[in-house]
Amino acid sequence: MRVSACHCLECQKRSGSAFATQARWPDEQVVISGQFKQWERIADSGHRATYKFCPVCGSTLAYVIEGWPGVTAVAVGAFADPNFPGPKFSVYEHRKHDWVEIHGDEVEHSSDPAIAFTQGRLPGAGSD
Numbered sequence: 001m002r003v004s005a006c007h008c009l010e011c012q013k014r015s016g017s018a019f020a021t022q023a024r025w026p027d028e029q030v031v032i033s034g035q036f037k038q039w040e041r042i043a044d045s046g047h048r049a050t051y052k053f054c055p056v057c058g059s060t061l062a063y064v065i066e067g068w069p070g071v072t073a074v075a076v077g078a079f080a081d082p083n084f085p086g087p088k089f090s091v092y093e094h095r096k097h098d099w100v101e102i103h104g105d106e107v108e109h110s111s112d113p114a115i116a117f118t119q120g121r122l123p124g125a126g127s128d
Helices: 009-015 113-117
Strands: 002-006 020-026 037-042 048-053 060-065 071-075 089-091
Touching: 009 020
Parallel strands: 002 089
Antiparallel strands: 002 020, 020 071, 037 048, 048 060, 060 071
16 A cells, blocks of 8 residues: 655645545455546646546545556545555645645655656556
8 A cells, every 4th residue: 555645736626625645555455336427637647547536525536547557546535534544655745835744754755746656656566
């Protein structure tokens, strides 16, 4: 599992917040049940991102990005668990709001957009 905070403008818009947090797992470890809708966009990497969201409240449930084959990202907020592990990666920090801080001695921070696609790659995940 990889938990990250993303400060890119698209994650800010999608989440309705100053950043988005997500946990990634191999596809075979993720099951999404119930009704959902999906939409797609092209990420900064040029890869297609496909988001699944609740058709009632609009909350993002999960998403996949072509550049991370075999990996599903699940919105941390979907767990509604204040004890969920915090992010170990904070990416797109050049877009981070000045009042936001991601704390932790082991957190990797990056303003380089390219690192979002390589940082903390899951074992067995494909390459970009």
